[in-house]
Amino acid sequence: DEVVTKLRKRGGSRTASGETVNRVIAHCIESDLSLAQQLSVLETLEFTKLCEIDIALNERHCGSSLLVIQAMMAAIVPILIPFSEVYKSQKYNGVEVGTVISIVATCCSLLGSICMALEKARKFQESSFVGHDAAWAIYEEIFKFTSLTGDYKKFNTHSGEAWKVYADKMAYLERERDSRKNNVYGSSQQQTGVEVGVSNTKTG
Secondary structure, eight states: OHHHHHHHHHOOOSSSOHHHHHHHHHHHHHSSOOHHHHHHHHHHHHHHHIIIIIIIHHHHHHHHHHHHHHHHHHHHHHHHHHHHHHTTTOEETTEEHHHHHHHHHHHHHHHHHHHHHHHHHHOHHHHHHHHHHHHHHHHHHHHHHHHTOGGGTTOSSSSTHHHHHHHHHHHHHHHHHHHHHHHHTTSOHHHHTOSTTOOOOOOO
């Protein structure tokens, strides 16, 4: 009940709508799976939604914000430098206007450099894509299993052989997700397969 409540509280997302999640919950509860197996399916779904909504989405927003700030600072600094030269001999309340503008330009340049360093070191965009792409693959597998479609069409029940196939695919997808996440920080974008619209996820 606690897991179901969490799932419904989180609501839908770009990958899975609230109605889709409710259907998965209904299929799971009405299946012939044991309570432990039902809990395993729902907890996997809940954790995947957590990764997608609370982590991947925030990473995407952080990465976008850093890029926007970096671009703004890159545009502002060249504009401020000429003004610092124009007003270098003028004073306001005893303070040289040109010096103040130079300090502001330096701060903007420093802020832009920090944002660039953070974005490149943390790789928010790449990490976000891997998280979202892996979440979709896991969602899809859960949907197919609970509704007995796709590779599960040949099974009449969720237990037995169908559960073994599902458990094996889940283990692979979760291992692949963790591996791709780790590789983002140790390999190039091409090596980790995180180019937009490209997925390295495979199910065996």
